[in-house]
Amino acid sequence: MAPVPAGVLGAVDPTSDRAVFRQIADELREAIDKGRFNEGLISAEHGKGVFVRPRPPVRRLASDRFARRHRDQGKSAFIVEADAAGSRPEVDSLEVKEEKPSRDISARLGSPRKVLARRRRYLLDGRPVEFAVSYLPLDLARGTRIAEPNPGPGGIYALLEEAGHRLDHFDEEVRARMPSRGEAKMLRLASGVPVIHLVRTAYDTEGRAVEVCDTVMAADAYVLAYQLPAT
Incomplete structure (x- = not known):
């Protein structure tokens, strides 16, 4: 400081x-x-x-961070973001378990009765910047490396594509709000700092929703940068 x-x-x-x-x-x-x-x-x-408080923002390149070339290099989206910011990435607070999804998550994934949930917290240079939960249909995740704490290079998207679910596009919903008490503690937020709440759904080339990622990010740590076509 x-x-x-x-x-x-x-x-x-x-x-x-x-x-x-x-x-x-x-x-x-x-x-x-x-x-x-x-x-x-x-x-x-x-x-x-x-x-x-010196907390440089991460620049999230929405049109680039999930590019296949990064997965081919064994890099997850968070690693791509950290590299771009020149920061040291870490992942902790990891939990992987099967559970019944909420009504919203179930609807986004085509109404499965149970899902595999992967919870993790991301840190840059020792500072927590986001907390995310990925939900995947059990028929895609059970018994695979996706259900392991460390899925390996490229993350779960690389594994989905290896299993034949080539990714086609992502839908993202973004909103800003004040954090809950638990979120503020998890991200070590100072009083008055809001969060960015992002829900992303990944679809394969067959149009199936193969993952929903519910992410809460410290708003003072991110810049959301998008490239939009003009045609």
């Missing part, structure tokens, strides 16, 4: 009806938006002061 620069403190107006801490916060946000400081939000430590 970096202490509040003197230039920001000098901008405080003692005659203003706005609280001093709010004036400092506004000045810091403006400085961050204009690129004078590292990208991030501010946080306050009791008895110490107000700080800028």
